[in-house]
Amino acid sequence: MYPVMDLDLGDLRLRTLTARDADLLVEATREESARALWDVLPAGPYSLREARAALLAWDYRSAGQVSYGVLDGSRLVAAVGLMPDGAQAAELAYWVRPDQRRRGFGLRGVRAVTRWAHQDAGLQRVWLEINPANAPSLRLAERAGYRFDERLPRHCRSWIADDPERDVWHDCLIWVHRVDGASPGTTA
Known part of the structure; x- marks a missing residue:
């Protein structure tokens, strides 16, 4: 759906x-202990096989969703993903490698x-889904020009258990974030 970006x-x-780029993902997630952008499981470091599978699941040619890497030289320091949500909208997700957090890479x-x-x-609306307890993500959203829209009760899964019921x-x-910079209830 989205063209290649560089x-x-x-x-x-x-x-x-x-x-x-699976080897970049393996190296970048070595110290990760939480769920990363590319998949809900596994938490923590990716094996080469897991990294390839996760990146294939984010291949814009077949999956529709796409992952963009933020590279500092040859190191993957952050990633941003777009997941289509209709013709002119997409959810945006982001991840920053643990040893590079709070350095502005995610924001950039x-x-x-x-x-x-x-x-x-050509997207008119880009949106983020954030856990209310994730203060760094909330600060990033605001600094990036996103505006709070709504709270969805018990909408997001923690992925502690394989079974959704448990x-x-x-x-x-x-x-x-809207193309005109306005969000519901505000003026541009």
Whole structure:
């Protein structure tokens, strides 16, 4: 659905990730202990097989959803994913490798993909789904120009258990970025 992206961000590069980038994902998730962008399981480090499978599941040519890597030289420092939600909307997800958090890589990636999604991919609405307890993500959303839209009670799964009936579900906050910069209830 979305064309291949390769953007120069000055000292960083933002580009579409493919299964050929599995080794970057393995290296980047070595210290990860939480759910990452590409899949709900496994938590923690990806094996090469798991990384390939996850990136294939995010292949824009077959899956519709796409993952973009934020690279500092040859290191994957963050990733941003777009998941189509109708003809002119998409959910955006992001992840930053543990040893690079709080350095602005996620914010720069989210801003660049959001701008690109509006200008080049023709999306009118891009939205985020955030756990209310995730204060760093809430700050990032606001700094990236997203606006709070609604709270969905017990909408998001924690992925503690394989069986959805035995899992923990929590509220999700929906933050929206529109092409005109306005969100519901506000003026541009």
